[in-house]
Amino acid sequence: MNILIMGGPGAGKGTMSARIVAQFHVNHISTGDIFRAEIGSGSELGQKAKSYMDQGLLVPDEITNAMVAEYLAHLSDRKCGFLLDGYPRTLDQAQAFDTISAQQPDLAIDVVLAMEIPFATLAERITGRRLCKQCGEIYHIKANPSKQEGICDVCGSELYQRQDDTLESLEVRLAEYHRQTEPVMAFYEAKGLVRHINANQPIEAVWDDVKKALTNL
Ligand code: ADP
Ligand code: ADP
Ligand code: ZN
Secondary structure (H helix, E strand, O other): OOEEEEOOOOOOHHHHHHHHHHHHOOEEEEHHHHHHHHHHHOOHHHHHHHHHHHHOOOOOHHHHHHHHHHHHHOOOOOOOOEEEEOOOOOHHHHHHHHHHHHHOHHHOOOEEEEEEOOHHHHHHHHHHEEEEOOOOOEEEOOOEOOOOOOEOOOOOOEEEOOOOOOHHHHHHHHHHHHHHHHHHHHHHHHOOOEEEEEOOOOHHHHHHHHHHHHHOO
C-alpha cells in the first residue's frame, strides 16, 4: 500500500507516520527529515536546502523532485509500499510524481490522508514540539511530554527544538501551505483518493481514525 499523508505544519503528520510505519511496514519517506539529515551531514544538497528551510519557504521543486526520485530508485527494501510524508507539496511535485508512477505502477498512490485542523491551533503545536536528536521520537511539552524534561523516553538522548519551529517561520509556512499545497489536495481529491481525518483530537483518537481509513480502503 502506498500512502500519502498531507496537512499543515504541526497537523500531526510525523506523529501518525511513526505509527503507520510500525503497523503497516511501509517505508517512511519524509522530505523534511531527509533535508534535515542532508543539512546535518553538510552535503551540497543540504547547503542548497538550508536557506529556504530556515525561512519557512519551500525548497525549489527541481531540487526536491530529483531528491525523491533518487531516494525511490535506491530503496533497498520495498517493504509493503511507502508512506510519503510532506511530498508532494506543490502541483509541480504532484505532476512529477505522477509521471514517475505512470512508468512504475507499483509506485502509484493508493490513498491520501488529509490531516485537517484549524490553523489557529497550530502555533501551540509548533512552539511546543520537541524532537529526539538520536531516534527522531516526537514529543510535545503539553500534549505528549517526555517523562523526564528534555530527555527521550525511548533512547535517553537529548531533545531539541527545530530551528524553524518559531512563530515567524510558521506564518511563512502557512502562507506556503495555502498557496502551494492546498491545490495538491484538490488534485488528489479529483482522483477520489482523499480520506479526511479530524486531526484536532487527542493523539489516540486521531490514530483510531487513521487506522480505520487505512483498513477500509
Ligand atoms: P512540518 O512537519 O512542519 O510540516 P517538514 O519537516 O515537513 O515540516 O518540512 C520542513 C521544511 O522542509 C519545509 O518548510 C520546507 O522548507 C522543506 N520541505 C519539506 N518537504 C518539502 C517539499 N516537498 N517541497 C519543498 N520543500 C520541502
Ligand atoms: P507535522 O509532522 O505535521 O509537522 P508532528 O507530528 O511533528 O506534526 O506534530 C507537531 C506537534 O504536535 C508535536 O509536538 C506533536 O507531539 C504534537 N501533536 C501531534 N499530534 C497531536 C494531537 N493529535 N494532539 C496534540 N498534539 C499533537
Ligand atoms: Zn530518542
